[in-house]
Amino acid sequence: MNADSRATAQQTVLIVDDTPQNLTVLGELLRPLYHVRVANSGERAMRAAHTTPRPDLILLDVMMPEMDGHEVLRRLREDEATRNIPVIFITAMSAAEDEEHGLGLGAVDYITKPFNPAIVLARVHTHLELKQARDRLSAENDWLEQEVARRMRENLLIQDLSVRALACLAEARDNETGNHIVRTQLYVEVLAKQLAGHERFRDALAGPRMNMVVKAAPLHDLGKVGIPDAILLKPGRLTAEEFEIMKTHPQIGADAITRAMQQSLAGADDEMAELASGAFAFLNVAYEISLGHQEKWDGSGYPGGLAGEAIPVSARLMALADVFDALISRRVYKPPMTLEEATEIILAGSERHFDPTVVDAFVATREQFAEIAARFPDHEEAAA
Numbered sequence: 001m002n003a004d005s006r007a008t009a010q011q012t013v014l015i016v017d018d019t020p021q022n023l024t025v026l027g028e029l030l031r032p033l034y035h036v037r038v039a040n041s042g043e044r045a046m047r048a049a050h051t052t053p054r055p056d057l058i059l060l061d062v063m064m065p066e067m068d069g070h071e072v073l074r075r076l077r078e079d080e081a082t083r084n085i086p087v088i089f090i091t092a093m094s095a096a097e098d099e100e101h102g103l104g105l106g107a108v109d110y111i112t113k114p115f116n117p118a119i120v121l122a123r124v125h126t127h128l129e130l131k132q133a134r135d136r137l138s139a140e141n142d143w144l145e146q147e148v149a150r151r152m153r154e155n156l157l158i159q160d161l162s163v164r165a166l167a168c169l170a171e172a173r174d175n176e177t178g179n180h181i182v183r184t185q186l187y188v189e190v191l192a193k194q195l196a197g198h199e200r201f202r203d204a205l206a207g208p209r210m211n212m213v214v215k216a217a218p219l220h221d222l223g224k225v226g227i228p229d230a231i232l233l234k235p236g237r238l239t240a241e242e243f244e245i246m247k248t249h250p251q252i253g254a255d256a257i258t259r260a261m262q263q264s265l266a267g268a269d270d271e272m273a274e275l276a277s278g279a280f281a282f283l284n285v286a287y288e289i290s291l292g293h294q295e296k297w298d299g300s301g302y303p304g305g306l307a308g309e310a311i312p313v314s315a316r317l318m319a320l321a322d323v324f325d326a327l328i329s330r331r332v333y334k335p336p337m338t339l340e341e342a343t344e345i346i347l348a349g350s351e352r353h354f355d356p357t358v359v360d361a362f363v364a365t366r367e368q369f370a371e372i373a374a375r376f377p378d379h380e381e382a383a384a
Contacts, residue, residue, distance in 0.1 A: 042067025223253030
């Protein structure tokens with residue numbers, strides 16, 4: 001037996017016919033090459049089709065009592081487990097309309113009675129080879145889909161690690177932040193989920209936008225890397241002049257993100273440039289957050305003095321998350337506030353510092369904020 005014969009010997013052919021003679025003829029013809037099973041009714045054929053090993057090919061008589069071949073085929077095609085098993089009709093009917101009807105139901109071929117052994121073997125062999133090819137292609141497609149999904153997860157992980165590394169770089173220069181970037185990112189996520197269905201926020205948080213906002217939140221203070229140590233690390237309140245320098249950190253971070261995008265495009269070909277809008281969507285959100293998280297609803301914030309709806313949604317969420325975390329955290333110049341005290345200040349800032357709808361979302365999710373703060377305390381608080 002050659003390699004091809006050994007391969008096909010493992011394949012299973014189910015013969016369905018209510019005539020014992022036909023079962024015998026076809027069985028004897030196919031058994032030397034295939035594993036053959038038989039059924040003499042439509043009901044038994046359905047059971048056999050679900051029995052292990054499941055058939056690789058079914059030879060199905062059309063004219064059977066109770067459940068004819070057409071009905072068997074309909075049921076096979078309706079079932080996910082048997083939908084892809086190729087079916088060859090065996091029939092005494094040879095009219096073109098009969099063949100068209102069967103093929104329309106999903107049969108792959110017709111064999112007419114009386115049987116020509118050479119034709120039966122050729123067609124069975126052909127359709128089993130086609131099924132093997134389809135199965136291989138399906139397996140390769142499944143593998144390819146899994147590999148693409150794995151690469152996507154890997155790329156997202158690299159993106160997350162890159163963002164976290166940049167955020168930690170800013171954090172490393174500010175020894176008071178502790179778990180600030182972790183907490184504020186989670187606060188932003190809570191607010192975003194709460195507001196995702198709101199008519200004023202729906203578009204800004206639709207589809208992948210919400211995930212981008214959450215992922216970009218740790219970059220809000222990226223610009224602090226450009227603030228001199230004497231100001232950034234000062235153990236006390238800043239003077240008016242020092243605060244003016246500190247106020248430049250949103251612009252510094254936004255400018256850094258802009259330069260990164262520009263430099264990436266400078267070396268890109270036309271194809272890469274076309275992809276830039278999608279690839280840079282995340283960085284555009286990071287730009288919004290870095291530049292706008294110190295803006296205030298009434299226009300008294302910095303660096304642009306933006307007011308109301310002119311402030312990007314991502315920056316509005318970040319603004320409240322950032323202030324809340326500063327209020328409940330210990331600083332060298334102040335003790336941490338209680339949840340109640342911080343809430344009072346947030347409420348007082350509605351329509352002045354914060355978008356009032358974002359404040360409402362905070363009130364609705366305040367207990368989640370408290371849980372996050374308790375789960376990720378600063379190092380000093382955890383030690384205490």
